[in-house]
Amino acid sequence: MNKKKIVLSAVCLILLVINVLIITIGYMLRKTSINSASIKVQNITTEASKESIQTLDKKNKPEKQDTNRFEGFKLTSENKGIPILCYHDVNPAQSNELLLSPEKFKEQMKYLKDNGYLPLTLDELYGFLRQNKPVPEKSVVITFDDGYRSNYTYAYPILKEFGFKATIFVISDFIDNDLYMTKTQLKELSDYGLDIESHTDKHEDLSTLNKEMQITTMIKSKESLEYLLEKKINYIAYPFGRMNEDTKKAAEVAGYKLGFNLQQGLADRDDNIYNIDRIYISNDHSIDEFIKRVTTTKK
Structure with a gap:
């Protein structure tokens, strides 16, 4: 009887030891599996982070100047204007002075080409300026200015020909509206190498807005175009060419590098970078x- 008890006790002890070993081994295997999975997740996360950082760095990296474009031209760094x-619209309708005929536009581009302008x-x-x-x-x-659809239809082919x-300054909230370019057209122009930049969100007269409202429309336009084109938007033209002292500060706060007016002068390094002069071209202007x-506009 005592022998049976001893044997039974021994068997129970052996079974207990086996169970403990099984549980211990199972726990160790599970821990190893979890650690491996954790390492994999960490590696994936790390790679994703690296990729995200590289993408952001690439997006924010300043554009390199293509010096080959200047090959064959006499260069200068003198502060000349x-x-x-x-321009606004290139359109055969010619219903007002803003709508330049395609024939006139081509004649003007031919003059620039034939006379060595780049x-x-x-x-x-x-x-050059900064x-x-x-x-x-x-x-x-x-x-x-504005981003009219007819610029895609009429101006774009002429620009390609020469x-x-x-640069097309786009009113971001007007994209896909009847008279304005579509998202697809803007992407095509950008991919071809034309600059698509900001003309505010809703074409507001900035001189009538306080600084906070100016900042808001500038940022909305900038972010909208950057999302669409997947590139940095660094430049803005003020609607109607109108601005005030707050406009210059707002453009800086919104993250723009240059701002453009319509004050009929040449652009040079003496200009405030947020008040760069431009020259208006109308359908009423002859080639002369x-x-x-x-050739004769002053600084």
């Missing part, structure tokens, strides 16, 4: 008047 031309991007203009980088002696900047760069504005 640069004509910044301001249209700058706004990054190139910024490099960093004393050299540009061709016969530099010019071509800009369009191989010209240009156009040439005069390009």
